[in-house]
Amino acid sequence: MQRIALIYGGESSEHSVSCVTALGVFTAIDSTKYEIIPIGITKTGRFVLEPVNQEWRLEDFPEVSEDSPELLLPLGGGELRMTSGISLGKIHLAFPVLHGPNGEDGSIQGLLQLCKIPYVGNGVMASAxxxxxxxxxxxxxxxxxxVASEQVITRDQWEESKSTCLARAKKILKPDAFVKPSRSGSSVGVSLVLKEKDLEAAIELALSHDQTAMVERRVxxxxxxxxxxxxxxxxxxxxxxxxxxxxxxxxxxxxxxxxxxxxxxxxxxxxxxxxxxxxxxxxxxxxxxxxxxxxxxxxxxxxxxxxxxxxxxxxxxxxxxxxxxxxxxxxxxxxxxxxxxxxxxxxxxxxxxxxxxx
Ligand SMILES: Nc1ncnc2c1ncn2[C@@H]1O[C@H](COP(=O)(O)OP(=O)(O)O)[C@@H](O)[C@H]1O
Ligand SMILES: [Mg+2]
The missing domain is CATH 3.30.470.20 (ATP-grasp fold, B domain)
Known part of the structure; x- marks a missing residue:
């Protein structure tokens, strides 16, 4: 039987969403064809063996337990192992259902490639x-x-001259602007700015999530x-x-x-x-x-x-x-x-x- 690693959880703000997705995918996978190895990534980023829980519902904010047994991914190829040394066998395919940083940005995809594990979905470049x-x-x-017109503001430019950055951002403000981190998701760090006086705080917020902020004309x-x-x-x-x-x-x-x-x-x-x-x-x-x-x-x-x-x-x-x-x-x-x-x-x-x- 083909062995599929279902990888879920992760450090992002969508950790619980990913747990509920894992339950959905686990339930939908044809268990007569595939053996599922559930790999949970805890909120602190550890990879553990964590069975999918039938009770998980989004409104309860399910989480991967930090107490579950830790796993070692096979860099260079080979078998998936517990830290105790017990082998879980070779993984034939990974099915990552992770969102956001380290899940949807190419990182996990790069890790799987280094472990010579083929995977479902987008590769390193497209994800990044x-x-x-x-x-x-x-x-x-x-x-x-x-696409909507935009001005890009990096943290370096912001630190060098806020007034120059704000003058550029102001050009986008008609009718209104969205200010967002270049790399984020789930609307985290995104602001709708209607007035010039609110631009600065919105840019600060976006730059607290990423080193690049985008001021984008409202569509x-x-x-x-x-x-x-x-x-x-x-x-x-x-x-x-x-x-x-x-x-x-x-x-x-x-x-x-x-x-x-x-x-x-x-x-x-x-x-x-x-x-x-x-x-x-x-x-x-x-x-x-x-x-x-x-x-x-x-x-x-x-x-x-x-x-x-x-x-x-x-x-x-x-x-x-x-x-x-x-x-x-x-x-x-x-x-x-x-x-x-x-x-x-x-x-x-x-x-x-x-x-x-x-
Ligand atoms: N330029 C825009 N014009 C109108 N609405 C926008 C614009 N940019 C973002 N939004 C609103 O903000 C939400 C989140 O922005 P988005 O760019 O999709 O970031 P995220 O990756 O966090 O989903 C969008 O779903 C939309 O409602
Ligand atoms: Mg969006």
Missing amino acids: LAMDKVQAKALFRDVGLE LGREIECSVLEMPNGDLQVSKAGEILVTGRPFYDYEAKYLGAGAELVIPAKLSAKDSSALAKAAMAAFRALGCKGLARTDFFLTKKGWVITEVNTMPGFTPISMYPLLFEASGINYQELVEILIQNGFGEQELTEESAD
């Missing part, structure tokens, strides 16, 4: 690029996708996302679109995303045939621009002038009630099928790597 909004936007522009339009899946034959499939309707909050912030406060998902979004087909084209172009593999959720605004892309998520929310799987469910691919396709992709990538090494 998508995580960095400044880099990703440059690539989106290169392939002709519309006025409908917030719409779609999911992209790479089929085992390499074709890309784009799901129906979903719309985020934010009501009780200033924007789709952390509370709206995870605490169910003031945001509603409309699946599928009501779109004209012309808008739908332009969206599918743009989503595929974004996926390819970053060199994505396996899956990605692409996030847009539909404006009077057409689609504006905001970002690509290389490990989007993947609990059974997250946007990514729900959009595919509405498009005829259910959660179990999605998990199986991603696993097949992961094994397919391994074959390609082996062929190119021959």
Whole structure:
């Protein structure tokens, strides 16, 4: 039987979301075909053997226990072992369901490569690029996708001259601006700035999460996302679109995303045939621009002038009630099928790597 390591938890603010995803994936995986080794990453970053718990619910903020037995990943290849020396056997495929720093930014993918373990989903480069909004936007522009205008402020520039940075940021402030860390997620460190006097605090906040802040013009339009899946034959499939309707909050912030406060998902979004087909084209172009593999959720605004892309998520929310799987469910691919396709992709990538090494 093929042995799959389900890797979840992690140091990010989405630790609990990842635990709930792990439960969803664990339940959906065909246990007659695959043996699952559950690897939890604790909030302090330790890798432990942690069985998935059937009771985990997001509202209870589940966590990987620091008391679970620690694991040693096989650098250079070989078997997964407990620190006691007991072998858990060779891992044939890893299925990381981690979000944010060290999970979605290429780090875990690099580690798996060093351990010679093939994995599901995006590689080092695509993960790192998508995580960095400044880099990703440059690539989106290169392939002709519309993006909001921005000013980039690094911590060095800020420390050298706040007034010069603020003068640049001010140019973006019509009608309003979003200030965000270049590398973050879950809306952490993101502010909507309506008045010039609030720019400084917003930049300080963004720079407390990353060394680069982006001051970005507010896009006025409908917030719409779609999911992209790479089929085992390499074709890309784009799901129906979903719309985020934010009501009780200033924007789709952390509370709206995870605490169910003031945001509603409309699946599928009501779109004209012309808008739908332009969206599918743009989503595929974004996926390819970053060199994505396996899956990605692409996030847009539909404006009077057409689609504006905001970002690509290389490990989007993947609990059974997250946007990514729900959009595919509405498009005829259910959660179990999605998990199986991603696993097949992961094994397919391994074959390609082996062929190119021959
Ligand atoms: N330029 C923008 N115009 C309008 N809304 C924005 C803009 N940038 C961000 N937002 C709002 O803030 C939310 C979080 O920003 P985003 O860039 O997607 O960062 P994250 O990676 O944290 O999700 C978006 O879902 C959207 O509601
Ligand atoms: Mg986002």
